[in-house]
Amino acid sequence: MSRIYPYAGFWRRAVALLVDSLIIGIISSILYITVLGTQVFKLIVQNPQTSDPKNILSIMGSMILFQILAFIFFWLYFALQESSKSQATLGKRVMGLKVVGADGGRISFGRATGRTLGKLVSNMTLYFGYYMAGFTKKRQALHDLMADTFVVQHAFQTGDEKPALNFSTGGLIASILAAILPVVFIALMMLVGIVAAFKETENINVDNMNSILVRSKAVSAQANLFLLAIDEDKEVPSSDENGISYSKTVNGYQAVFSDDAGNRFVLREKKGEYDACCAEGNCELIQIDPCK
Structure with missing residues (x-):
C-alpha cells in the first residue's frame, strides 16, 4: 500500500484561514453596524454640550453586547462546522481540507469548541501558534495540539495510513519569518512614526x-x-x-x-x-x- 501523507501544509491552511477571516470580518461588520451604528451616528450629530451622558453609557453597553455576540459567532462558526458532517469551515472546504480527531474520524462539538478556544491562545502568542503548522511533524498548530486534532486533505478516510512527516526545517524557517516579519514591519512603522513625531516636535519647539x-x-x-x-x-x-x-x-x-x-x-x-x-x-x- 502506498504511503499517504494527508496532513495539510501551512500555506493551504493559511489560505483557508484567510477565507474564514474574510467571512467573519464581513459578518462582524454587519453585526457592528446593526448593534452600534445608529447610536454612534446619533452621538456624532448631537451637540456635545447638550448630549445626554446616558448615551455614552448606552454605547458602552452596546459595545459589550457586540463583543459578546461577536465571540459567540466566532465560536459557533468554527465549532459547528468542524463538528458537522463536512468537518470543515467554508475556508477549509475551498482548500479541500477537514478536521479529524486522533482516531481519524469526525470530532465532537465539545472537542471542536476546545479547538476554537485554543485559537484564542494561538492569537496570544502573536499568532506563532498558527505558524507551528508549518514545521510540526503532523502539521499541527498550537490549538490542534491542545485539542488533539489534525487538519487533513478532504479525501482522507478513517483507516488510511497517517505517518508522521519529517520535521521540516524549511517550514520552521518559513514560519519564523512569517511570525517575525509582521512584527518587524510594525516596529519599523512605529520607528518611522516616532522619528516623524520628534521632528515635528523639534520644528514646533523651534x-x-x-x-x-x-x-x-x-x-x-x-x-x-x-x-x-x-x-x-x-x-x-x-x-x-x-x-x-x-x-x-x-x-x-x-x-x-x-x-x-x-x-x-x-x-x-x-x-x-x-x-x-x-x-x-x-x-x-x-x-x-x-x-x-
Missing part, C-alpha cells in the same frame, strides 16, 4: 522659541518707543542689546528688528500718541495692531 523671542523684542521696542515719546530730550539710541535699532522720524519714532529667520519688523510711534503700531512684518506674530 517655531515656538522664535515666536517667543520676536514677541519679547516687540515688547522691549514698544516700551522704549513709549519712553522716547514721553521724553523728547532723551537721546535716541542707534541700537540696544536686543539688536533693535531706533530712529527719529517726522511723525515720531521708529524701531526696527529682525527674527532668527531674517524677517524684518518695524514699529512706529506717532508724535503725541503713546502707542506703537506694526508698520512692517507679521503683526499677528508680535501681537501688535498694524498701522493704519
